[in-house]
Amino acid sequence: MSDFVRDLRLWFAPRRIREEGETPDYRFSLANERTFLAWVRTALALVGGGFAVDQFLPDLRWGARVGLALALLAAGALCALRAVNHWVRCERAMRRGEDLPVSRFPALLSLAVGAVAATMVLAVLLRRHG
Amino acid sequence: MAAGPAGGAARDPGLQPERTRLAWRRTTLSATVAAVLAARQCVADGPADPAGIIGAALSLLVWVAFLAVAHRRMRALAAPRPPGLTPRTATAAAACSLALACFAVALLV
Numbered sequence: 521m522s523d524f525v526r527d528l529r530l531w532f533a534p535r536r537i538r539e540e541g542e543t544p545d546y547r548f549s550l551a552n553e554r555t556f557l558a559w560v561r562t563a564l565a566l567v568g569g570g571f572a573v574d575q576f577l578p579d580l581r582w583g584a585r586v587g588l589a590l591a592l593l594a595a596g597a598l599c600a601l602r603a604v605n606h607w608v609r610c611e612r613a614m615r616r617g618e619d620l621p622v623s624r625f626p627a628l629l630s631l632a633v634g635a636v637a638a639t640m641v642l643a644v645l646l647r648r649h650g
Numbered sequence: 651m652a653a654g655p656a657g658g659a660a661r662d663p664g665l666q667p668e669r670t671r672l673a674w675r676r677t678t679l680s681a682t683v684a685a686v687l688a689a690r691q692c693v694a695d696g697p698a699d700p701a702g703i704i705g706a707a708l709s710l711l712v713w714v715a716f717l718a719v720a721h722r723r724m725r726a727l728a729a730p731r732p733p734g735l736t737p738r739t740a741t742a743a744a745a746c747s748l749a750l751a752c753f754a755v756a757l758l759v
Contacts (some may be wrong), residue, residue, distance in 0.1 A: 531741045549734040551665045557673040563747045564680040571687035597751040600744040
C-alpha cells in the first residue's frame with residue numbers, strides 16, 4: 521500500500537519522473553502511452569456498459585439491475601485508476617532499465633467481467649422462462 | 651532512426667506517433683459514447699427536470715474536458731519526435747472517465 525502512495529505522488533509530479541534514470545527511446549514511451557489509452561478505453565467501455573445496463577434493461581428487477589450496473593461501474597473506475605498507475609510504473613521501469621511490472625489486475629478484471637456476463641445470461645434466461 | 655525520404659524530416663518507419671494519435675482518437679470516441687449515455691440517463695425523467703439538465707450539462711463538460719486533453723496531446727504528437735506523455739495529461743484523461751463513473755453511481759443510488 522505504501523508503494524501505491526509513493527506511485528500516487530508521481531502521478532502529479534511530472535518532473536520527478538524525469539529525474540530518474542535516462543529517457544528511453546521515444547517509441548517505447550509511445551507504446552506505453554498506447555497501452556495506457558487502451559486501458560482508458562476499457563474503463564470507458566465498462567462505464568458505458570454500466571449506463572447501458574441501467575437504461576436498456578428496464579424489465580430487470582431493481583436489485584439485479586443496479587447491482588450489475590454498479591459492478592460494471594466499479595470495474596470501470598478501478599480500470600481508470602489502474603491505467604495511470606500502471607503507466608507511471610512502466611515509465612519508471614523503462615527509465616531505470618528494470619523489468620516491466622507484472623500485475624494480476626488483468627486476470628481479476630476478466631474474472632469480474634465473466635461474472636457479470638454470467639449473471640446477465642441468467643437474468644435474461646430467467647426472464648424468458650419466468 | 652531511418653532518415654525519411656528526400657525533403658522529409660527523419661520519420662519513424664513504424665509510424666509510432668501516428669498510431670498513438672489514432673489511439674487518442676479512438677479513446678475520444680469511447681469517451682463520446684460514455685458521455686452520451688450519461689447525458690441520456692440524466693434526461694430520462696423528462697426534459698423539464700432541472701436536475702436532469704444540470705446533470706446533462708455536467709457530462710457535456712466532462713466530455714469537453716476530455717476532448718481538450720486529447721486535442722492538446724494529438725497536436726503534440728504531430729512533431730516528428732514527439733515528447734513523452736506527462737503524468738498530468740495521463741491523470742486528466744483517467745480523471746474524466748472516473749468522473750463519468752462517479753456520476754453514474756450518483757445517478758443510480
